[in-house]
Amino acid sequence: DTEVTQTPKHLVMGMTNKKSLKCEQHMGHRAMYWYKQKAKKPPELMFVYSYEKLSINESVPSRFSPECPNSSLLNLHLHALQPEDSALYLCASRPRLAERSDTQYFGPGTRLTVL
Amino acid sequence: AQTVTQSQPEMSVQEAETVTLSCTYDTSESDYYLFWYKQPPSRQMILVIRQEAYKQQNATENRFSVNFQKAAKSFSLKISDSQLGDAAMYFCAYRGIIQGAQKLVFGQGTRLTINP
Numbered sequence: 001d002t003e004v005t006q007t008p009k010h011l012v013m014g015m016t017n018k019k020s021l022k023c024e025q026h027m028g029h030r031a032m033y034w035y036k037q038k039a040k041k042p043p044e045l046m047f048v049y050s051y052e053k054l055s056i057n058e059s060v061p062s063r064f065s066p067e068c069p070n071s072s073l074l075n076l077h078l079h080a081l082q083p084e085d086s087a088l089y090l091c092a093s094r095p096r097l098a099e100r101s102d103t104q105y106f107g108p109g110t111r112l113t114v115l
Numbered sequence: 116a117q118t119v120t121q122s123q124p125e126m127s128v129q130e131a132e133t134v135t136l137s138c139t140y141d142t143s144e145s146d147y148y149l150f151w152y153k154q155p156p157s158r159q160m161i162l163v164i165r166q167e168a169y170k171q172q173n174a175t176e177n178r179f180s181v182n183f184q185k186a187a188k189s190f191s192l193k194i195s196d197s198q199l200g201d202a203a204m205y206f207c208a209y210r211g212i213i214q215g216a217q218k219l220v221f222g223q224g225t226r227l228t229i230n231p
Contacts, residue, residue, distance in 0.1 A: 048218070105162065
């Protein structure tokens with residue numbers, strides 16, 4: 001099973017709100033990723049967690065705060081966002097299984113609108 | 116630095132026909148992976164096919180196959196018997212090791228339209 005789930009599917013928030021995006025998988029992961037994708041563009045990497053520890057932060061503004069509470073869950077906490085942060089946020093996971101460990105499997109994404 | 120180039124922003128094909136999407140990449144690594152992902156209007160990124168660079172045999176998944184030319188650093192995707200459900204944005208991606216972590220480098224994408 002390579003399924004990755006994300007909630008919510010859609011989120012509308014004001015610039016003063018605090019919200020969180022959630023990503024879950026039950027593959028047992030080697031790494032989990034957050035991407036931001038603007039329309040008609042490829043995904044841009046934001047964060048990488050390897051074995052539940054943050055290994056890469058692609059110079060993402062501090063208004064985005066990732067968290068990996070356990071091996072199945074990845075959160076992205078949002079605070080004081082700007083309208084230009086409106087995008088599709090994708091989560092991906094690389095399973096522990098050796099034959100699949102080089103492949104990232106993506107969740108369906110959260111479409112975020114910041115008003 | 117690794118780069119991925121998709122030179123065809125848009126392609127179209129008649130239903131049931133065959134279409135080939137192009138991808139070239141640049142790397143100094145000898146061991147790597149290449150992927151094609153499909154992103155339909157629902158926006159979910161779906162793995163189509165993957166290729167290990169150390170394997171000479173081209174990967175195949177049902178109607179999808181690749182032409183992997185390692186020396187030329189080319190990795191094209193062939194879709195046979197195109198179906199309406201194949202309409203999507205297709206991204207070519209290279210798996211690199213950067214800062215000790217595996218990262219995907221994406222091309223800019225090719226939007227594929229299927230004409231009935």
